[in-house]
Amino acid sequence: MATVHNSADKEQIASVVLMPGDPYRARYIAGKFLENAALVNEVRGMLAYTGMYKGKRITVMGSGMGCGSMGIYSHELFNKYDVEVIVRAGSCGAYTMDLDLKDIFIPDSCWSQSTYAHTYSGYEKDIVEPDPTLWKSLCEHAQNYKTGRLHTSDCFYYKKKEDKHLICEQKHCLAVDMESFALLHNADQAQKKAATILTVSDHSLKKEKLSVAEREQNFDAMIQIALDTLASFA
Numbered sequence: 001m002a003t004v005h006n007s008a009d010k011e012q013i014a015s016v017v018l019m020p021g022d023p024y025r026a027r028y029i030a031g032k033f034l035e036n037a038a039l040v041n042e043v044r045g046m047l048a049y050t051g052m053y054k055g056k057r058i059t060v061m062g063s064g065m066g067c068g069s070m071g072i073y074s075h076e077l078f079n080k081y082d083v084e085v086i087v088r089a090g091s092c093g094a095y096t097m098d099l100d101l102k103d104i105f106i107p108d109s110c111w112s113q114s115t116y117a118h119t120y121s122g123y124e125k126d127i128v129e130p131d132p133t134l135w136k137s138l139c140e141h142a143q144n145y146k147t148g149r150l151h152t153s154d155c156f157y158y159k160k161k162e163d164k165h166l167i168c169e170q171k172h173c174l175a176v177d178m179e180s181f182a183l184l185h186n187a188d189q190a191q192k193k194a195a196t197i198l199t200v201s202d203h204s205l206k207k208e209k210l211s212v213a214e215r216e217q218n219f220d221a222m223i224q225i226a227l228d229t230l231a232s233f234a
Ligand SMILES: O=P(O)(O)O[C@H]1O[C@H](CO)[C@@H](O)[C@H]1O
Pocket: 020, 021, 022, 064, 065, 066, 089, 090, 091, 092, 156, 176, 177, 178, 179, 215
């Protein structure tokens, strides 16, 4: 069974899925960490591979950028491909001096002003949470990490930069991404499991950022934690 966004047959997708935002990061992960990885989707360039990791069958697929894109792919994976668990492995911007570039952040909650969840299901709140057992397993597999609240933003660029820092203070968010709110909400609605693990790629307070190549290929520590966690749920 394929969809208009995913040409994979149902049996080509594993029950546990690792989702980076960048489809080229998905290709890198499949090439470096999976055995016998097969390309199972390339519609719109959203590469997906299924292969073996430590004896467990895992799919790695890009989500694209933003709640809209993550919303489509994770909805289809949970509801049409019978996927049980998704871990997002992404990059994030730091809102606090307590985080450094390349730190691993495993959010315990996610605030957003996005209308995604309300539009999807009528959800009235603005905070979503990861599945607690999946979140705990990610933390147990990580040796060094920080946790706290994540902001999922609809914008990467802001006309007024100070708005970003107000969010940190008023909503107690330590870092920002652009997809977790949609993923965690879709998982909750489908009664499936999802969680997020992020590596700090941008630090506007310290005026530091990782290169394009580092964002694509330098997240091995985070990827290993995410894959070990997913393997334990497969
Ligand atoms: O590196 P990924 O996983 O794409 O995550 C982050 O990077 C993108 C912005 O550069 C957004 O998708 C954001 O969530």
